[in-house]
Amino acid sequence: MTRVFNFSPGPAALPEEVLRTAAAEMLDWQGSGLSVMEMSHRGKEFMSIAAEAESLLRELLAVPANYRILFMQGGALAENAILPMNLLRGRASADYVDTGEWSKKSLAEARRYGGVNIVASGQDSGYTRIPDRADWRLDPQAAYVHICSNETIGGLQYPEYPDVGDVPLVADVSSDILSRPLDVSRFGALYGGAQKNIGPSGLTLVILREDLLGGALPCTPTAFDYKVVADNGSMYNTPPTYSWYIAGLVFKWLKAQGGVAEMARRNDAKAALLYGTLDASDFWLKPVAREHRSKMNVVFRLQDESLDEAFLAGAKARGLVQLKGHRVVGGMRASIYNAMPIEGVQALVDWMREFERSHG
Amino acid sequence: MTRVFNFSPGPAALPEEVLRTAAAEMLDWQGSGLSVMEMSHRGKEFMSIAAEAESLLRELLAVPANYRILFMQGGALAENAILPMNLLRGRASADYVDTGEWSKKSLAEARRYGGVNIVASGQDSGYTRIPDRADWRLDPQAAYVHICSNETIGGLQYPEYPDVGDVPLVADVSSDILSRPLDVSRFGALYGGAQKNIGPSGLTLVILREDLLGGALPCTPTAFDYKVVADNGSMYNTPPTYSWYIAGLVFKWLKAQGGVAEMARRNDAKAALLYGTLDASDFWLKPVAREHRSKMNVVFRLQDESLDEAFLAGAKARGLVQLKGHRVVGGMRASIYNAMPIEGVQALVDWMREFERSHG
Numbered sequence: 001m002t003r004v005f006n007f008s009p010g011p012a013a014l015p016e017e018v019l020r021t022a023a024a025e026m027l028d029w030q031g032s033g034l035s036v037m038e039m040s041h042r043g044k045e046f047m048s049i050a051a052e053a054e055s056l057l058r059e060l061l062a063v064p065a066n067y068r069i070l071f072m073q074g075g076a077l078a079e080n081a082i083l084p085m086n087l088l089r090g091r092a093s094a095d096y097v098d099t100g101e102w103s104k105k106s107l108a109e110a111r112r113y114g115g116v117n118i119v120a121s122g123q124d125s126g127y128t129r130i131p132d133r134a135d136w137r138l139d140p141q142a143a144y145v146h147i148c149s150n151e152t153i154g155g156l157q158y159p160e161y162p163d164v165g166d167v168p169l170v171a172d173v174s175s176d177i178l179s180r181p182l183d184v185s186r187f188g189a190l191y192g193g194a195q196k197n198i199g200p201s202g203l204t205l206v207i208l209r210e211d212l213l214g215g216a217l218p219c220t221p222t223a224f225d226y227k228v229v230a231d232n233g234s235m236y237n238t239p240p241t242y243s244w245y246i247a248g249l250v251f252k253w254l255k256a257q258g259g260v261a262e263m264a265r266r267n268d269a270k271a272a273l274l275y276g277t278l279d280a281s282d283f284w285l286k287p288v289a290r291e292h293r294s295k296m297n298v299v300f301r302l303q304d305e306s307l308d309e310a311f312l313a314g315a316k317a318r319g320l321v322q323l324k325g326h327r328v329v330g331g332m333r334a335s336i337y338n339a340m341p342i343e344g345v346q347a348l349v350d351w352m353r354e355f356e357r358s359h360g
Numbered sequence: 361m362t363r364v365f366n367f368s369p370g371p372a373a374l375p376e377e378v379l380r381t382a383a384a385e386m387l388d389w390q391g392s393g394l395s396v397m398e399m400s401h402r403g404k405e406f407m408s409i410a411a412e413a414e415s416l417l418r419e420l421l422a423v424p425a426n427y428r429i430l431f432m433q434g435g436a437l438a439e440n441a442i443l444p445m446n447l448l449r450g451r452a453s454a455d456y457v458d459t460g461e462w463s464k465k466s467l468a469e470a471r472r473y474g475g476v477n478i479v480a481s482g483q484d485s486g487y488t489r490i491p492d493r494a495d496w497r498l499d500p501q502a503a504y505v506h507i508c509s510n511e512t513i514g515g516l517q518y519p520e521y522p523d524v525g526d527v528p529l530v531a532d533v534s535s536d537i538l539s540r541p542l543d544v545s546r547f548g549a550l551y552g553g554a555q556k557n558i559g560p561s562g563l564t565l566v567i568l569r570e571d572l573l574g575g576a577l578p579c580t581p582t583a584f585d586y587k588v589v590a591d592n593g594s595m596y597n598t599p600p601t602y603s604w605y606i607a608g609l610v611f612k613w614l615k616a617q618g619g620v621a622e623m624a625r626r627n628d629a630k631a632a633l634l635y636g637t638l639d640a641s642d643f644w645l646k647p648v649a650r651e652h653r654s655k656m657n658v659v660f661r662l663q664d665e666s667l668d669e670a671f672l673a674g675a676k677a678r679g680l681v682q683l684k685g686h687r688v689v690g691g692m693r694a695s696i697y698n699a700m701p702i703e704g705v706q707a708l709v710d711w712m713r714e715f716e717r718s719h720g
Contacts, residue, residue, distance in 0.1 A: 001388040001393075003393045003394075004392075004393035004394060006394055008398065008399070009400070010598065011397060011598065011601055014395060016387065019387050019397075023386035027363065027380065028363065033361075033366075033679065033681075034366055035374060037374055037379075037560045037606070038371055038374055040368040040369070040370070041371060043682065073433040073435070073600075074433050077583045077597035078581055080581075081581030081584075082581065112578060112581075193598060195598055200397045200602040201599065201602070202433060202562040202603055217579075221440075221472075222441065223437045224434075224441075237434065237435040237437035238370065238437075238561045239561065240433075240560070240561055240562025241371055241562070242602070242603070246397070
């Protein structure tokens with residue numbers, strides 16, 4: 001068995017230790033005689049798995065007691081609808097900051113349920129910068145202010161989170177949750193698909209302040225009413241039990257590694273190594289403004305695009321896979337989430353330097 | 361490692377062979393160097409897994425070419441909303457047959473989106489019978505007629521499917537899909553959560569006639585618009601990739617066993633053995649009308665309820681788990697889906713006879 005270095009934007013690489021545990025426990029979880037996949041979600045075995053995962057996540061992110069953690073389904077794209085259904089709470093509109101593909105999807109979907117004010121947009125910069133907070137035209141009556149913490153496709157990330165006053169700040173954190181410390185108390189809600197830093201696709205996490213519960217629109221499916229989900233411990237409908245279990249294993253791994261502070265240190269080091277290599281030469285084009293570069297999804301292009309295929313083929317031959325950029329932006333993208341070790345980034349950088357020497 | 365016989369109503373037992381394959385492939389799927397959990401859903405590896413699973417399901421159920429198969433999220437409870445959102449198509453109402461807990465949940469949820477006519481109800485019989493088709497008061501203008509093929513909680517199952525004329529017949533088949541042959545062409549749509557006969561929870565299957573696509577209500581989240589899902593090969597949002605893979609392994613196992621006809625033969629034999637034991641003595645109460653008894657969820661009670669705990673404890677000691685009935689009906693429930701071998705039912709029957717001898 002040879003494992004590759006997997007730079008997929010998601011579903012993405014998982015810690016090998018987590019996969020080994022999952023394989024070992026597949027037919028018999030801790031002497032229960034059951035696979036986790038086979039457990040009733042209301043049985044004591046799965047209830048303990050579920051509770052431990054939530055407790056670990058609460059500890060890792062220091063989630064305050066007045067915040068609820070929901071384990072849901074549908075991914076961030078479904079949440080783009082479910083969130084306004086739940087959080088508009090009779091307000092006329094919500095504020096959205098447009099920083100690229102994912103923000104645009106979020107705000108387009110929200111328009112089905114209420115007014116949407118685009119309070120700032122990166123469009124003028126070709127989505128290479130996050131608009132300055134000073135220029136945001138916020139509405140103090142807005143139901144919430146929505147941002148995308150990290151744009152997976154464009155490769156932009158908020159270096160720090162904006163102050164938006166008393167209006168609840170809501171963030172899609174699909175692609176950078178648990179990659180760095182974050183002060184949950186500054187948000188009304190955080191949400192994200194699991195398939196980048198947490199676990200398998202099919203699990204969606206929502207962390208929200210409990211005073212925001214209870215205002216779902218009448219058209220909200222009961223299974224997606226945050227209050228119903230919260231009141232039922234995320235078991236109103238059968239939750240994605242196996243994904244929840246894997247998420248718990250990832251949380252355990254994260255804690256053993258030193259938690260999110262240690263992850264941030266490692267992610268900083270990985271990003272510094274990769275961006276440093278890119279910055280060392282004009283052979284590589286770096287579209288994103290330096291201060292807004294994502295530490296999760298490093299987007300770059302070869303100056304000579306005719307070399308793209310050769311670069312990707314050579315990478316693959318070296319066990320470096322899924323480096324092709326999203327079709328919307330082209331070029332390359334190296335997604336270096338928590339589970340990507342520095343050795344993977346080093347191997348990529350080695351190949352980049354070798355490729356540049358022979359083609360530069 | 362000692363595996364138990366797991367009578368859970370869902371998430372339920374899976375074929376051990378499937379679990380062994382999943383464990384063996386966990387760190388490296390077929391030389392890819394990747395776990396299936398780590399694969400981009402748009403990469404060629406996962407695309408081949410997804411296509412094979414769909415193709416196997418199409419073959420197993422002989423799904424006609426004008427039907428689409430959707431791999432979705434949210435379970436049957438979410439579908440209770442998503443289905444009327446998509447299939448009301450401007451009609452004033454839909455017809456629902458009420459045969460118990462799951463039907464009631466379905467029709468209550470549908471009321472959010474349009475009119476609901478309860479065209480027949482098993483309430484008068486205490487939900488021990490499926491109402492005679494001759495007494496259903498169908499509306500020829502209804503958007504569809506909804507039935508629950510198998511009531512997991514009450515233990516009722518349609519022995520055959522009703523003729524409802526030109527109105528599309530829609531069935532929640534969560535708990536008996538693939539347990540017996542079924543003529544898909546008689547339905548407008550079939551849907552179900554995967555966690556009984558298909559795979560892990562978190563995956564929902566929808567099989568529907570393609571002329572019913574395209575009429576979603578404006579409030580439908582894009583990720584749950586059947587046409588969007590169909591047009592994007594169930595990849596508009598990131599699908600639950602690992603559950604899809606496990607479902608494919610189950611479909612492969614099913615085919616190797618002889619397909620749904622062979623499953624029906626085995627399920628008939630298992631049900632005959634268990635109901636035969638129940639019928640042999642008044643020690644056991646059998647609430648459901650004989651002709652409507654479920655071959656998937658066998659519901660029974662001990663005449664002397666004070667023996668319940670002793671019966672369950674003895675069963676557990678013999679490796680027979682999850683036999684306690686749903687809190688709504690009490691008593692016992694043995695769920696004997698496809699993955700439950702006859703040996704498990706035999707072991708249960710052996711214990712029942714032994715228990716009756718010592719307590720009867």
